[in-house]
Amino acid sequence: MNTTMSKLSIAVRKPVIKLVSKPTPVTYIGPGKAEETGRLLKMLGARKALVITDGFLHQSGLLNGLLDSIRRAEVEYTVFDGVQSDPTFAIVASAKQACTGCDTVVAVGGGSVMDTAKSVAAAVANHTEAEALAGMFKVHRHMLPLIAVPTTAGTGSETTVAAIISDTATHSKKQILDPKLVPMFAILDPELTVGLPKTTTAYTALDALTHALEAYVAGYADEETDRQARIAVRLIFQYLPKVWENPANLEGREALLTASFFAGMAFTRTYVGYVHAFAHTIGGKFGVPHGLANAVLLPHVMRYYLPVCGKRFAQLAKMLNLGTPGDSDQVRATRFVKLLYQLNRQMEIPKRFEKFPASAIEEVIDMAFQECHGVYPVPRYFTREHARKLMEAVCAKEDA
Numbered sequence: 001m002n003t004t005m006s007k008l009s010i011a012v013r014k015p016v017i018k019l020v021s022k023p024t025p026v027t028y029i030g031p032g033k034a035e036e037t038g039r040l041l042k043m044l045g046a047r048k049a050l051v052i053t054d055g056f057l058h059q060s061g062l063l064n065g066l067l068d069s070i071r072r073a074e075v076e077y078t079v080f081d082g083v084q085s086d087p088t089f090a091i092v093a094s095a096k097q098a099c100t101g102c103d104t105v106v107a108v109g110g111g112s113v114m115d116t117a118k119s120v121a122a123a124v125a126n127h128t129e130a131e132a133l134a135g136m137f138k139v140h141r142h143m144l145p146l147i148a149v150p151t152t153a154g155t156g157s158e159t160t161v162a163a164i165i166s167d168t169a170t171h172s173k174k175q176i177l178d179p180k181l182v183p184m185f186a187i188l189d190p191e192l193t194v195g196l197p198k199t200t201t202a203y204t205a206l207d208a209l210t211h212a213l214e215a216y217v218a219g220y221a222d223e224e225t226d227r228q229a230r231i232a233v234r235l236i237f238q239y240l241p242k243v244w245e246n247p248a249n250l251e252g253r254e255a256l257l258t259a260s261f262f263a264g265m266a267f268t269r270t271y272v273g274y275v276h277a278f279a280h281t282i283g284g285k286f287g288v289p290h291g292l293a294n295a296v297l298l299p300h301v302m303r304y305y306l307p308v309c310g311k312r313f314a315q316l317a318k319m320l321n322l323g324t325p326g327d328s329d330q331v332r333a334t335r336f337v338k339l340l341y342q343l344n345r346q347m348e349i350p351k352r353f354e355k356f357p358a359s360a361i362e363e364v365i366d367m368a369f370q371e372c373h374g375v376y377p378v379p380r381y382f383t384r385e386h387a388r389k390l391m392e393a394v395c396a397k398e399d400a
């Protein structure tokens with residue numbers, strides 16, 4: 001799709017997208033809140049719940065308090081712990097098998113677990129397989145009641161309309177997008193994220209920062225999404241360095257979960273942009289974790305937006321007290337983008353994707369443009385030449 005057609009498609013979709021109402025989960029925040037799960041299941045009248053997680057989290061004992069609360073509430077449950085990062089439709093199908101006889105779902109894990117749970121809960125309620133739900137507005141019946149308990153602070157999946165599942169045949173990521181995918185409850189319990197390794201903490205927080213910034217510059221942004229995005233940006237800059245220094249900082253962990261939630265609220269209404277389009281493609285093809293893929297690309301794409309987003313970035317710079325009062329918007333905006341590069345250095349984010357060979361650049365651009373153009377309301381379109389320059393800056397270095 002060429003740029004003119006893309007802009008036209010975005011303009012035509014905008015009023016329709018704005019009309020779609022997107023629910024917000026009933027949300028609990030605070031240390032120990034994961035143990036509300038049993039009470040909530042009881043309140044829902046659940047007979048049997050499927051608890052979806054991954055093998056590492058299950059074996060680590062992280063779920064013990066939550067599972068105890070379900071037992072105390074005398075609700076029957078079974079655990080499916082076969083989720084892997086960047087889940088495939090085959091994993092969703094196995095989890096769906098495990099859901100037989102269950103009437104509610106609890107997701108305890110990162111985005112991979114929550115997306116699996118959303119796909120299962122929707123597929124079961126719609127008497128179909130998850131593949132059939134890929135695309136927009138294909139979930140006709142409400143999914144099974146879902147309680148989402150994130151153990152990473154990044155994807156915001158506990159409040160978004162999306163589930164992202166990998167298609168092994170095409171090595172690409174498919175999206176199920178529907179307001180019926182918003183979980184009924186979200187529980188943001190920082191005690192569950194204190195054990196998150198430093199690298200995963202940084203990758204996932206930078207995923208949330210990407211959600212907030214792509215939402216802030218999007219053509220679908222409005223006052224509410226701006227406010228949500230600003231909250232997320234402020235919390236991440238304030239607390240990510242503190243949590244990086246002291247991973248056990250519970251206040252910081254709670255702030256990052258809150259930031260991720262607000263960023264999710266924002267981008268689920270505005271969509272994302274080029275950072276995610278390239279990150280989904282590179283992540284899907286070369287097995288790069290989602291947050292890391294976004295982190296590497298984020299400063300570059302925001303720098304490309306500078307000529308058209310000066311005012312927006314200047315507002316963020318002002319909020320973060322960057323520069324001096326007399327600075328022009330352009331100076332402030334440049335400072336903000338520099339801060340993104342600085343944060344990446346501080347979080348030890350690599351500059352390049354070592355598994356992404358230069359020979360794949362054209363294919364990556366084709367796939368990313370296909371995902372983005374006409375769907376994501378980006379503020380500035382990449383020409384092929386500029387996209388090539390961006391990919392050359394982040395792909396593996398050719399051997400000399």
Ligand SMILES: NC(=O)c1ccc[n+]([C@@H]2O[C@H](COP(=O)([O-])OP(=O)(O)OC[C@H]3O[C@@H](n4cnc5c(N)ncnc54)[C@H](O)[C@@H]3O)[C@@H](O)[C@H]2O)c1
Nearest residue numbers: 085086110111112151152155157160162164192195196290
């Ligand atoms: N649905 C959405 O709106 C949305 C948005 C962005 C990304 N995503 C998707 O989410 C997935 C990525 O999710 P993610 O970044 O949360 O990573 P993840 O869920 O894949 O988890 C990454 C790793 O962290 C481990 N982990 C999780 N919590 C932990 C904890 N508390 N302590 C120690 N280890 C822990 C997991 O076991 C796993 O090995 C991708 O598939 C991405 O496409 C979805």
Ligand SMILES: [Fe+2]
Nearest residue numbers: 155207211290
């Ligand atoms: Fe993301």
